[in-house]
Amino acid sequence: xxxxxxxxxxxxxxxxxSDELLIQQFKDGSKEAFxxxxxxxxxxxxxxxxxxxxESDVEDVTQEVFIAALKSLPSFRGDSQFGTWxxxxxxxKVAEFxxxxxxxxxxxxxxxSEALSHMTGSTSQTLxxxxxxxxxxxxxxxxxxxxxxxxxxxDLQFNEIAELTNQNLExxxxxxxxxxxxxxxxxx
Amino acid sequence: MSPTNQxxxxxxxxxxxxxxxxxxxxxxxxxxxxxxxxLLGLEETILRLDRAFPKKIIEDATSKQMLxxxxxxxxxxxQVEKPSFWKSLFNFQSSPQMGMALxxxxxxxxxxxxxxxxxxxxGTATGTASSSTSLPIVAGMVVLLLLALYWFGRKK
Numbered sequence: 001x002x003x004x005x006x007x008x009x010x011x012x013x014x015x016x017x018s019d020e021l022l023i024q025q026f027k028d029g030s031k032e033a034f035x036x037x038x039x040x041x042x043x044x045x046x047x048x049x050x051x052x053x054x055e056s057d058v059e060d061v062t063q064e065v066f067i068a069a070l071k072s073l074p075s076f077r078g079d080s081q082f083g084t085w086x087x088x089x090x091x092x093k094v095a096e097f098x099x100x101x102x103x104x105x106x107x108x109x110x111x112x113s114e115a116l117s118h119m120t121g122s123t124s125q126t127l128x129x130x131x132x133x134x135x136x137x138x139x140x141x142x143x144x145x146x147x148x149x150x151x152x153x154x155d156l157q158f159n160e161i162a163e164l165t166n167q168n169l170e171x172x173x174x175x176x177x178x179x180x181x182x183x184x185x186x187x188x
Numbered sequence: 189m190s191p192t193n194q195x196x197x198x199x200x201x202x203x204x205x206x207x208x209x210x211x212x213x214x215x216x217x218x219x220x221x222x223x224x225x226x227l228l229g230l231e232e233t234i235l236r237l238d239r240a241f242p243k244k245i246i247e248d249a250t251s252k253q254m255l256x257x258x259x260x261x262x263x264x265x266x267q268v269e270k271p272s273f274w275k276s277l278f279n280f281q282s283s284p285q286m287g288m289a290l291x292x293x294x295x296x297x298x299x300x301x302x303x304x305x306x307x308x309x310x311g312t313a314t315g316t317a318s319s320s321t322s323l324p325i326v327a328g329m330v331v332l333l334l335l336a337l338y339w340f341g342r343k344k
Contacts, residue, residue, distance in 0.1 A: 130240045173201040184233040
């Protein structure tokens with residue numbers, strides 16, 4: 001990240017400025033505030049999208065998430081955390097991607113060579129495995145898919161997932177086990 | 189479910205969660221090693237997932253390039269989305285209030301222009317029934333105009 005300090009009302013380092021304050025600054029006309037939010041949340045959004053969308057479309061869908069966020073931010077009331085809101089937006093954009101794509105063609109029927117050209121350093125075997133797993137993940141119930149994405153794509157700890165989903169730790173681990181078991185069944 | 193089974197389930201769930209933690213920390217990328225068949229299968233699934241999606245860190249330069257591309261795309265989309273002033277003014281379907289206001293205005297202007305002309309032409313012939321004969325004509329024109337506006341609005 002290039003900017004370590006922002007020209008803001010506070011002289012805090014960027015890392016210490018909360019999402020809420022950045023959103024307020026964005027609403028007050030600071031374009032730099034959006035850039036900071038973007039850099040902060042890009043890795044998680046990008047990784048989440050990477051788990052469920054073909055490699056060639058990951059950046060496109062990620063962009064759509066942030067475009068939608070930018071358009072909706074002025075009306076963002078802060079009822080939920082920005083990260084949670086962005087996660088919901090990401091899920092909507094992924095669903096929209098498959099709705100649009102479903103009208104054109106089945107994703108799994110996309111030519112392998114085309115997909116491979118977007119991937120550097122990946123063998124066709126890895127790619128096939130990834131497509132296979134992505135399809136299996138999409139077939140899972142929402143709560144199963146969510147707990148897997150939170151743990152693997154977003155690298156959240158189980159206690160963080162429990163807090164986020166308003167469950168206790170045991171229930172979260174139980175859900176995780178059932179989700180992995182369901183994924184295994186789909187992969188067999 | 190018996191207490192023993194319940195304890196066993198809790199133990200499997202705890203071990204599986206620990207295994208996932210170790211995989212995510214990069215400490216367990218070789219193979220599953222549980223003696224329990226069910227747990228072994230679940231651990232293998234986690235390893236499969238981890239191998240298919242190795243951790244990918246977006247470098248600063250890539251993030252910056254992505255932001256540049258995002259902003260360029262937004263500018264392009266804004267230009268496409270931005271309709272001209274006249275087009276938006278006459279887009280009755282997206283703003284019916286504006287359409288209605290324009291229709292009322294047009295009717296008023298037409299009535300103001302047409303009323304004296306109609307009054308004077310009929311007035312010279314009869315001398316008494318000028319206003320009463322012009323009113324139905326104006327009303328007819330108003331109805332025609334409203335119908336025309338409605339029709340054009342629907343066509344758009």
